[in-house]
Amino acid sequence: MSESAAAPATAGLPLRHPERGFVTDPLGVLQEGHRRNGPVFRMPVDGVETVLVGTWAGLGELFAAERGRLEVLNTPLVHDLFGRALFNLTAEHHGEARRRLRPALSGRALPGYVAPLLEVIGPTVDRWALHGTADLHEQVRRLTGAMSARVLLGISPGEADAARFAAAFEVFVLATGAPPGPARYADRRYWAGRSARRELHALFARRAAQAARDSADGTALAGLVAAFADAPAAAGPLEDHLLALLIAARETTASLLTWCLVELAGHREHAELAAAEARAVAADPGRLVARDALPVLRSVLAESLRLHTPNLLSMREAVCPLTLAGHRIEPGTRVAYSPSAGHFDPEVFPRPRQFRPGRFLAGQANASRLWAFGGGAHACLGRPLAELMALAVMAGALHKGLPTLPAGPPAQITFRPAKAPVDQLPFALESAS
Numbered sequence: 001m002s003e004s005a006a007a008p009a010t011a012g013l014p015l016r017h018p019e020r021g022f023v024t025d026p027l028g029v030l031q032e033g034h035r036r037n038g039p040v041f042r043m044p045v046d047g048v049e050t051v052l053v054g055t056w057a058g059l060g061e062l063f064a065a066e067r068g069r070l071e072v073l074n075t076p077l078v079h080d081l082f083g084r085a086l087f088n089l090t091a092e093h094h095g096e097a098r099r100r101l102r103p104a105l106s107g108r109a110l111p112g113y114v115a116p117l118l119e120v121i122g123p124t125v126d127r128w129a130l131h132g133t134a135d136l137h138e139q140v141r142r143l144t145g146a147m148s149a150r151v152l153l154g155i156s157p158g159e160a161d162a163a164r165f166a167a168a169f170e171v172f173v174l175a176t177g178a179p180p181g182p183a184r185y186a187d188r189r190y191w192a193g194r195s196a197r198r199e200l201h202a203l204f205a206r207r208a209a210q211a212a213r214d215s216a217d218g219t220a221l222a223g224l225v226a227a228f229a230d231a232p233a234a235a236g237p238l239e240d241h242l243l244a245l246l247i248a249a250r251e252t253t254a255s256l257l258t259w260c261l262v263e264l265a266g267h268r269e270h271a272e273l274a275a276a277e278a279r280a281v282a283a284d285p286g287r288l289v290a291r292d293a294l295p296v297l298r299s300v301l302a303e304s305l306r307l308h309t310p311n312l313l314s315m316r317e318a319v320c321p322l323t324l325a326g327h328r329i330e331p332g333t334r335v336a337y338s339p340s341a342g343h344f345d346p347e348v349f350p351r352p353r354q355f356r357p358g359r360f361l362a363g364q365a366n367a368s369r370l371w372a373f374g375g376g377a378h379a380c381l382g383r384p385l386a387e388l389m390a391l392a393v394m395a396g397a398l399h400k401g402l403p404t405l406p407a408g409p410p411a412q413i414t415f416r417p418a419k420a421p422v423d424q425l426p427f428a429l430e431s432a433s
């Protein structure tokens, strides 16, 4: 090893990059920042000086160094609203809660969720085929809410609890937009959200008791109740974790679904190939969870995750000194990484701005090079379920017809809370004949 590789070459603060254009083209600004400065640079994000970590290798280094040194940066608002939810826990309490949550969300649990998910999806794709929809993104947000309620809480769309859950959840989601600091106390959304949280907790406790009694099928709830029955208080109550799962699932999965369907609408040749797989799924839904089945649908999923990664940034705070790419990061520093890191590297993904799912089919690219679900201590626990939901919705839709965007693709895009079209996006399924 050379001397310069052995010692940090550029100890001290990372270089500063101008944040100009970050609101309209955040990925472009991040990419340019990393092109000029390497894996680590400084930039104000929402007015706060932040160390940005990027590139595939940079994230690998970040995740290797994070334990005990970096904590998820959550605002007082997030702590109030989510209590002892997974992402508000630290150190061994966080690890304990993750261990208890994981089995119900893992690949092994998925076969039990296929039939209930297809039941939830059916009426929505029928409507798309018959009448289309005036706004694809809003529709998939609702569909994601209904799929999550079914799998995580055992609530079917026709039940009285479905409407109760949807109404209280919307009020809770609005509260997450209240000011993050002390000004939240003067915001009506905050107080309405606190009361919605109590309502949701009561609903979860009732459903949990029911699931434990009836050993309900096709829901994660019975397993989660059993996993938390003897959990130490420090691992947080199941009600807090359920609310966190429902929130973590919602905008992210809705974003992924929107972009999968938008890209299928824009690439008829892939849609036709994927439609053949969708017909096979209709005949044998088990294919949705068979590891080597549905290569085309899976390639569309991977390419959409690469090109349209739902989350823009994940925030951390340094709680102990650490070194990243040769720079010493002091405690109290805000650190952020982009789950898109490395997704536009032309050496790994040639013509990175183009939607080319074939790169994953031909083995030229590997989905393990994608950070869309994060990594390290806080890597997404819901990845298997999110991917199943996306595959099931794509297959359900393609079985009814080929996606079209009657008013064209989205003209304006927002990147937060997740990547999504700004304006309404008309969508329909066109009969293949």
Ligand code: HEM
Pocket: 072, 086, 087, 098, 105, 244, 245, 246, 248, 249, 250, 252, 253, 256, 309, 310, 311, 314, 315, 339, 371, 372, 373, 374, 375, 377, 378, 379, 380, 381, 382, 383, 385, 386
């Ligand atoms: C396409 C859909 C999804 C994407 C792109 C996504 C992405 C992510 C990312 C990037 C993180 C890491 C955040 C960080 O580093 O701070 C994360 C964490 C998490 N995700 Fe997901 N997610 C998705 C769906 C889901 C679903 C469906 C669930 C649950 C059913 C879920 C549950 C969680 C939880 C609980 C965490 C926090 C883990 C922890 O703090 O230990 N996600 N997700």
